[in-house]
Amino acid sequence: MAFLAELAAQTDELIEAVTHAVPPSAPKKFSRLHATTLNRLRNHKFLSTNHFDVKKQLDGYEERFRIQDREALADALKERVESVYARETQWTPELLHFILELADKPTQKSRLSA
Amino acid sequence: MPPADERTGKQAAAQQAVDILHEIATILNCQLDRRTLSICISMIENGVNPEALASAVRELRNESVDIEQQRLAAALGGRKRQ
Incomplete structure (x- = not known):
């Protein structure tokens, strides 16, 4: 209750x-x-978070930033993801999963100054 | 460590964790402000499914556009009547 x-x-x-x-x-x-x-x-039918999939998606975004020659964004993302995993808690994968669900075309729209 | 110091230390650590998550959300263009992200973090830590929460936030954003349009229409209607 x-x-x-x-x-x-x-x-x-x-x-x-x-x-x-x-x-x-x-x-x-x-x-x-x-x-x-x-x-x-x-009342939803979503599965629970796949921890490996979350890491794979984050690595994928980092790689895509590098492919598009946006090294600064790739480095910024890598640094922060490493920092989050360094202080990992029970809910870290779920929190990252939530952020990944709301990501909106970051390889096209993200700016470091934003 | 005295209890008050311990509490302050824990709060600072939690604040730092929110800061880093907010920076990741900004890099990934999630359009999440700090307050909304903090609320969502609390909800996930209480056991809410992250995908369901993301879908609820998307739905609320759509509603927010409707609310804004209604507000504008009401304001324009009021101005016409004057």
Whole structure:
């Protein structure tokens, strides 16, 4: 029960952070978003994270940056990934998996100054 | 190490971990700000599936575009009536 209450509170925070919708200004919209998001998080058919696949995808991005002659980005990614794995926790692969899921054409769009 | 120092040390380590993950997210063009990423990290550490969470964030971003359009339409409608 505590888990559900915490998840519900975190879902509200997530909705506010992403949509900038605030409950008092749009109560109906907010409660609909809350219900659909919570449902999406609780009832899904995704498999658990494949740790090897996560590492392979990150290596793949590094290689693609190098192929496109974007050595600085490749080095920056490699350095940070090594740093994350150096302080690896139970959830490190899942956190990297989440980031990889939201990656948006980094080899075309990423800039070091961004 | 006294408990207060230990807590501060742990907080600093957690902060550093968020910083590094945020930098990776920026390199991979995830369009995640620090606050959203911190919330997502807490959710994953509570056992939420990362792929389901990513799909929820994508859906919320779509909703966010709709909300913004509605806000603009309401603002323009209000200006026309004046």
